[in-house]
Amino acid sequence: MKISIIGxxxxxxxxxxxxxxxxxxxxxxxxxEERVAKxxxxxxxxxxxxxxxxLRKNVAEGRLRGTLDLxxxxxxxxxxxxxxxxxxxxxxYIDLKYVEEVSKGIGEALKDKDVYHLIVxxxxxxxxxxxxxxxxxxxKHSGKKAGRDFGLAMNPEFLREGKAIEDFMKPDRIVIGAxxxxxMKILEELYKSFDCPIVKTNPRTAEMIKYAxxxxxxTKISFINEIGNIxxxxxxxxxxxxKGLSMDSRISPKFLRAGLGFGGSCFPKDVKALVGxxxxxxxxxxVLNAALELNETQPLRMVExxxxxxxxxxxLDVVVLGLAFKPGTDDMREAPSIKIIQNLIKRGAVVHAAxxxxxxxxxxxxxxxxxxxLYEKAEEAVKHGDYVLIVTEWDEFRNKELYRNKVxxxxxxxxxxxxxREYEGVCW
Ligand code: NAD
Numbered sequence: 336m337k338i339s340i341i342g343x344x345x346x347x348x349x350x351x352x353x354x355x356x357x358x359x360x361x362x363x364x365x366x367x368e369e370r371v372a373k374x375x376x377x378x379x380x381x382x383x384x385x386x387x388x389x390l391r392k393n394v395a396e397g398r399l400r401g402t403l404d405l406x407x408x409x410x411x412x413x414x415x416x417x418x419x420x421x422x423x424x425x426x427x428y429i430d431l432k433y434v435e436e437v438s439k440g441i442g443e444a445l446k447d448k449d450v451y452h453l454i455v456x457x458x459x460x461x462x463x464x465x466x467x468x469x470x471x472x473x474x475k476h477s478g479k480k481a482g483r484d485f486g487l488a489m490n491p492e493f494l495r496e497g498k499a500i501e502d503f504m505k506p507d508r509i510v511i512g513a514x515x516x517x518x519m520k521i522l523e524e525l526y527k528s529f530d531c532p533i534v535k536t537n538p539r540t541a542e543m544i545k546y547a548x549x550x551x552x553x554t555k556i557s558f559i560n561e562i563g564n565i566x567x568x569x570x571x572x573x574x575x576x577x578k579g580l581s582m583d584s585r586i587s588p589k590f591l592r593a594g595l596g597f598g599g600s601c602f603p604k605d606v607k608a609l610v611g612x613x614x615x616x617x618x619x620x621x622v623l624n625a626a627l628e629l630n631e632t633q634p635l636r637m638v639e640x641x642x643x644x645x646x647x648x649x650x651l652d653v654v655v656l657g658l659a660f661k662p663g664t665d666d667m668r669e670a671p672s673i674k675i676i677q678n679l680i681k682r683g684a685v686v687h688a689a690x691x692x693x694x695x696x697x698x699x700x701x702x703x704x705x706x707x708x709l710y711e712k713a714e715e716a717v718k719h720g721d722y723v724l725i726v727t728e729w730d731e732f733r734n735k736e737l738y739r740n741k742v743x744x745x746x747x748x749x750x751x752x753x754x755x756r757e758y759e760g761v762c763w
Pocket of ligand 1: 341342343344345346347364365366367370418419421433436457460492493494495496601
């Protein structure tokens with residue numbers, strides 16, 4: 336199939352590269368010239384494990400290219416996936432401006448296209464968006480009719496950054512919410528080589544399945560962190576509790592690692608967006624708000640524990656291991672490291688932070704700051720301070736030598752760190 340992917344962030348470029356790898360002809364569209372130039376050189380615009388290899392191969396073999404020209408991409412392909420960002424907007428509402436801009440652009444291109452085209456929303460959008468925002472914009476700007484002249488579907492993405500290729504190629508399930516049978520059939524054909532169940536539904540249910548999934552996972556993380564916070568006060572190891580808990584066949588063992596809480600580009604913004612959508616229909620979500628509230632304060636517990644050990648952080652050299660919101664990515668969106676570093680600096684500490692991938696992002700977020708020093712290697716960072724905070728569980732940090740004679744506060748349960756002179760977990 337000839338596919339265009341609009342928006343080449345984590346989701347777009349992984350989707351594009353994987354479809355090309357499966358033999359489809361893929362055109363990746365973005366407004367960012369640098370990203371498009373990189374794609375055409377076979378270089379991934381974002382860091383993702385194994386992506387460089389697949390991208391290089393498919394660009395070299397002519398199955399994948401980048402372009403700034405949305406209209407031509409729509410004219411030249413059969414299916415367009417919208418995978419632009421859907422950031423948090425004001426208050427708890429989702430900002431749909433990129434999705435709307437692209438819907439308008441696709442609509443304008445469709446005006447000059449005589450054959451049927453399928454548009455698929457892959458961006459995470461609140462229930463109702465595909466039918467009530469995307470569809471009217473496509474019809475308005477194309478002068479054509481949805482279901483007759485073009486198809487429309489919502490196909491949420493569940494990939495995890497760091498494991499994105501694996502998750503795309505071997506998903507637990509594929510969810511397709513289509514406005515009609517024809518749109519559904521095209522997507523079933525596209526995904527027919529995938530060995531997993533396909534949930535066939537309408538667009539708003541597909542949109543809700545994505546939000547319900549992330550909201551459930553977020554609630555599970557905040558739940559185990561809360562149990563961890565209570566356990567710590569009672570002298571109980573929450574990891575032993577989680578082990579016992581996870582043996583209950585009704586509870587999956589995943590997402591039961593207590594620690595610093597969640598970050599990233601999806602969990603916080605998606606749950607906030609669902610809270611915002613619920614407010615629109617006059618419902619105040621109690622569980623979701625509580626999960627978010629606990630997550631706000633969890634990273635700061637680390638700074639409080641450090642302050643309790645040292646009395647004052649003024650002038651203290653503190654080593655922070657990990658900037659990315661999780662290992663395997665350079666993404667720092669809503670990373671707990673941001674809150675921790677800002678708080679340490681506010682209290683007068685001098686921070687020496689290390690991360691193998693996220694330094695460029697960290698420079699963009701923090702700019703130049705006299706009390707923040709960045710290192711690619713943890714070995715370099717630990718030379719500058721005796722107090723070490725473990726914030727991201729990179730494999731590079733599973734090295735006992737980093738912690739010898741140090742005072743460690745661990746947010747991620749790194750066993751090797753227990754060799755420290757003084758070791759304490761954030762909730763154990
Ligand atoms: P991103 O912010 O990394 O990338 C978005 C891309 O869209 C950027 O390259 C940007 O330049 C481009 N863009 C913006 N406006 C454009 C336009 N008018 N035309 C063409 N390109 C345009 O986003 P992401 O992390 O890939 O997420 C995309 C969507 O997928 C979001 O809705 C997100 O919630 C969802 N999602 C993300 C993940 C994840 O792990 N990152 C997982 C599942 C779902």
